[in-house]
Amino acid sequence: MLKVTDLNVHYGAIHALQGVSFNLQEGEIVTLIGANGAGKSTLLNTISGLLPAVKGKVEYLDEDITNLEPQKIVRKGIVQVPEGRKIFAAMSVMENLEMGAFTVTDKKLIADKVEEMFAKFPILGKRSKQLGGTLSGGEQQMLAIARGLMASPKLLLLDEPSMGLSPVLVEQIFDTIQSINNSGTSVILVEQNAQMALVIAHRAYVLETGKIVLEGDAQEVLQNPMVIEAYLGVS
Amino acid sequence: MENEIRPPRRYKRSKLPKLVRWIFGLIVLSYFFWRLYTVIIVQNEYTPDIWVRLLISGLVIGGVYSLIAIGYTLVYGILRMINFAHGEVMMIGTFAGYFVFEATNAIRFTSSTGEITSLSNAQPFLSILLAFIVGMTVAATSGFLLEKIAYRPLRKAPRLIPLISAIGASIFLQNLAQLLFSPLVRDYKNPDLIARGQGWAITVAGARLTIPYTGVLTFSLSIILMFALYTMVRKSKLGKSMRAVAADKSTAALMGIDVNGVISQTFIISGMLAGAAGVMWGLHNGLVYYYVGFLPGIKAFTSAVLGGIGNIPGAMLGGMLLGMIESIGPTALGISYQLKDVLAFVILIIILIFRPSGILGEVLSEEKV
Numbered sequence: 001m002l003k004v005t006d007l008n009v010h011y012g013a014i015h016a017l018q019g020v021s022f023n024l025q026e027g028e029i030v031t032l033i034g035a036n037g038a039g040k041s042t043l044l045n046t047i048s049g050l051l052p053a054v055k056g057k058v059e060y061l062d063e064d065i066t067n068l069e070p071q072k073i074v075r076k077g078i079v080q081v082p083e084g085r086k087i088f089a090a091m092s093v094m095e096n097l098e099m100g101a102f103t104v105t106d107k108k109l110i111a112d113k114v115e116e117m118f119a120k121f122p123i124l125g126k127r128s129k130q131l132g133g134t135l136s137g138g139e140q141q142m143l144a145i146a147r148g149l150m151a152s153p154k155l156l157l158l159d160e161p162s163m164g165l166s167p168v169l170v171e172q173i174f175d176t177i178q179s180i181n182n183s184g185t186s187v188i189l190v191e192q193n194a195q196m197a198l199v200i201a202h203r204a205y206v207l208e209t210g211k212i213v214l215e216g217d218a219q220e221v222l223q224n225p226m227v228i229e230a231y232l233g234v235s
Numbered sequence: 236m237e238n239e240i241r242p243p244r245r246y247k248r249s250k251l252p253k254l255v256r257w258i259f260g261l262i263v264l265s266y267f268f269w270r271l272y273t274v275i276i277v278q279n280e281y282t283p284d285i286w287v288r289l290l291i292s293g294l295v296i297g298g299v300y301s302l303i304a305i306g307y308t309l310v311y312g313i314l315r316m317i318n319f320a321h322g323e324v325m326m327i328g329t330f331a332g333y334f335v336f337e338a339t340n341a342i343r344f345t346s347s348t349g350e351i352t353s354l355s356n357a358q359p360f361l362s363i364l365l366a367f368i369v370g371m372t373v374a375a376t377s378g379f380l381l382e383k384i385a386y387r388p389l390r391k392a393p394r395l396i397p398l399i400s401a402i403g404a405s406i407f408l409q410n411l412a413q414l415l416f417s418p419l420v421r422d423y424k425n426p427d428l429i430a431r432g433q434g435w436a437i438t439v440a441g442a443r444l445t446i447p448y449t450g451v452l453t454f455s456l457s458i459i460l461m462f463a464l465y466t467m468v469r470k471s472k473l474g475k476s477m478r479a480v481a482a483d484k485s486t487a488a489l490m491g492i493d494v495n496g497v498i499s500q501t502f503i504i505s506g507m508l509a510g511a512a513g514v515m516w517g518l519h520n521g522l523v524y525y526y527v528g529f530l531p532g533i534k535a536f537t538s539a540v541l542g543g544i545g546n547i548p549g550a551m552l553g554g555m556l557l558g559m560i561e562s563i564g565p566t567a568l569g570i571s572y573q574l575k576d577v578l579a580f581v582i583l584i585i586i587l588i589f590r591p592s593g594i595l596g597e598v599l600s601e602e603k604v
Contacts, residue, residue, distance in 0.1 A: 050485050074491030086486040088479055099479050102472075103491035151491060 001026040001186055002047070002155060007056035009039075009046050016042040018210040019056070024155070024188060029181050031189040031197040031218065033231055034207035040190040041083055043207070044157045048080045049073045060155070075103050077154035081161065085144040089133025093124055096132050096143055100150030110150070117146040120176070138169040145176060155186045162193045174200055194231040198222040206231075260588035263581065267568060274569040281566065284442035289563045295450040295519060297558020298457030302512040303535030304542070304550035305464060306505030312481040312545040313501050316394060319401040320381055321509060322532015323408035328374035328510030329517045329527055330416060335366040336424045359426035371510040378506025379499055387495070412525035420524045423517040425449065431521050453515040460511055461551050464504070468547060477501055481545075530576075537583050543596020552594060557582075
């Protein structure tokens with residue numbers, strides 16, 4: 001479904017991605033794990049079109065989408081839920097969801113989607129008139145995911161969805177991701193919480209200073225001694 | 236992505252302690268109150284009709300300032316830059332309206348009663364409407380081009396650079412207008428229906444005064460436009476996407492919003508409002524020349540800061556307030572009317588001492604400033 005070949009991206013003076021290649025099959029959850037600054041967010045932002053690739057290719061459904069403008073990529077069905085949630089703080093929950101459905105022109109479809117999100121995340125329904133900035137961290141993360149789902153993406157890019165959340169909420173978020181995937185959306189999951197990510201993912205790639213150093217089935221990666229030592233913190 | 240060397244985040248604050256600024260502000264304020272007291276209570280030489288007359292002219296000029304100020308505030312909200320060429324966009328609108336009235340005035344025909352009338356007098360509503368449509372369209376186009384040519388290539392540059400480009404664009408447009416239309420001060424040819432100086436006569440406390448037709452037109456149209464703009468920003472899809480882009484450009488792009496498109500549309504809307512303000516200015520004040528946009532532009536910028544830049548109701552309030560201060564202030568304080576511009580800026584300084592982010596402005600965090 002998504003095929004990234006030899007991707008090179010510069011972030012300022014930093015050569016942030018140095019020939020990254022990976023792929024994702026339809027219906028999969030693929031997780032990218034790695035330390036801070038390994039280039040995970042850069043990779044997602046390049047797929048989303050926010051950062052230009054100097055070399056390499058991003059292909060989506062056999063179509064070259066490298067360096068396409070972000071809004072065109074969204075229209076093709078790739079939606080990113082950015083790191084740090086990035087809720088529009090001065091807009092209501094409802095307006096945030098409407099922004100998520102910016103590419104949708106059918107008003108009826110938007111209303112249906114909003115209903116669907118309120119069913120999935122009841123707390124958002126209760127707060128629909130409240131300003132986004134007044135929500136708690138967990139609610140904001142729900143809203144960010146719901147906002148991402150408003151455009152009915154075929155591929156959802158999640159950047160650190162569990163960041164800064166309590167263990168209970170993390171569990172809830174991961175359940176949500178799994179149910180999103182079960183309903184047919186492919187997911188690329190960038191996570192610091194490698195343990196949880198590897199449990200729900202089908203396949204995993206380990207990124208280190210802009211290069212992929214390990215790839216394989218999530219179960220295998222979970223057993224890999226190097227990963228256990230570096231990312232899972234088990235002695 | 237950002238390669239440039241960033242200036243240090245924290246600028247050195249003024250060494251003048253806050254207390255000194257406050258004391259200065261309080262001294263000026265108490266001077267104002269003392270003057271107000273002397274003029275209004277002690278001398279009491281002005282009759283109510285004078286105040287009403289000043290109030291009316293304040294409202295009219297305030298409406299114009301508000302419309303232009305909204306343009307500053309919208310652009311600032313989205314790009315965090317002051318579009319110093321905005322006054323020139325208004326000037327272009329004034330000229331466009333001027334040429335429409337020239338044209339409709341030049342077309343003359345003999346009416347059924349045998350009199351020779353011009354199109355602008357035979358069809359005053361049509362020609363006024365046409366002047367506004369043309370003025371707004373031309374100003375909107377120039378706003379659009381201004382952004383494309385002068386600001387878009389500098390989008391990623393440090394913030395000072397588009398500002399310099401804006402000042403350059405302002406000088407360029409003034410000179411272009413001077414070159415094209417000569418430095419002559421021209422007279423706006425109002426249709427007779429809204430001839431300058433004509434108006435409804437009313438009686439206030441036994442004295443007669445007129446409410447000028449042009450004033451009524453200016454004020455009511457600016458209120459309508461402001462209301463329309465506010466509703467658009469709150470409710471429409473474009474308005475919401477403008478707010479989203481203002482809040483966070485990359486997240487807005489991740490929603491599928493065409494950020495550059497929204498920025499262009501912002502300049503178009505600002506230009507439309509400035510164009511309407513320009514035609515109003517021409518109709519009400521009657522003069523048009525290449526420099527006509529400068530002072531209203533600066534005043535509207537002041538209004539936007541006064542109300543809290545980036546805040547739309549703030550720009551409206553600031554414009555109205557500044558119009559009133561300019562019109563009523565000199566008389567109420569018993570100072571020369573020539574000092575109205577000085578007074579406007581003194582009020583700005585006072586407001587900024589006590590409320591640095593403007594009347595309705597959000598209290599900005601260090602980071603945002």
